[in-house]
Amino acid sequence: MWFRNARVFRFTKPFDITAEALEEKLLADAFKPCGPQETYRQGWVPPLGKRGEQLVHSAGGYHLIALRKEEKIIPGAVVKELVEERAEAIEAEQGRKVRKKEKDEIKEQVMLEMLPQAFSKNRRSFAYLAPQDGVLVVDAGSAKQAEDLASTLRKSLGSLPVRPPAVEQAPAFTFTGWLNETIDLPAAITLGNECELKDPSEDGGVVRCKGLDLHCDEIRNHLAAGMQVTKLAVTWDDNVSFMLDEELGIRRLKFGETLQDQLDDVEADDAIARFDAAFTLMTLELSRLIPGLLEALGGEDRSAIIDEA
Incomplete structure (x- = not known):
């Protein structure tokens, strides 16, 4: 799990x-x-x-x-074909034009007929x-x-x-600072080789970089031109790799060998026990990652959060 x-x-x-x-x-x-x-x-x-x-x-x-x-799932092309066939039959039999409203009614009927056999x-x-x-x-x-x-x-x-959690400063500002080295990269974070840069202007473009040293001249030139980093590949604590975006979304999670080894050490032959062990390892790791990541991004804004007395 x-x-x-x-x-x-x-x-x-x-x-x-x-x-x-x-x-x-x-x-x-x-x-x-x-x-x-x-x-x-x-x-x-x-x-x-x-x-x-x-x-x-x-x-x-x-x-x-x-x-x-x-x-x-009802294929739209099949529905359209059947509707046209029935509309043409009505026009041929009754010698009149089938209007849009009537075609919509035919479409509803076709859908109802197809639903019981639909995938x-x-x-x-x-x-x-x-x-x-x-x-x-x-x-x-x-x-x-x-x-x-x-x-x-x-x-x-x-x-x-x-x-969704809020942080004290915009994630794109922090990402950009990490790459142009105006903000210190936290010790727990290692940069990957992938990022997305976006021009903040209304009609600005997007540049996606993959397989590059994120401190290379090509990326620095984009940053110097005013582009901001909106997605960034990182590894957390040498144990979890993922793509982080400016909405704090974590995608393409990959848990490292340490957690996999810990799971392999679990003496459990049945699937349910291994499922439970994997879930426990994952939640414990994310319980460290989430607050640590929020802190690395400038600290969490908790102004709208009511803590226990």
């Missing part, structure tokens, strides 16, 4: 929930497959898949959950709640996908006081 991405949400006020209470809340919105005339369904499923029945997998106070989305596209999204760390972490490649899961969780719980 290794996340490939990490979109972090910060709890804005003290929040705690037991695995049992979370299970009960999610159960009301458990996943049910699409009905014959439905195009979309989503709901909570066991993170362990077929190997588990619980909707919450907890270890060390971290609660792992999974949201499943099912979408019926389903399924996707699972994972997240874990860490009340003791004050964060919700979503394995999502985009901010929208992460927000969709957080919104669905909020509906299931009735309340979910979270927001």
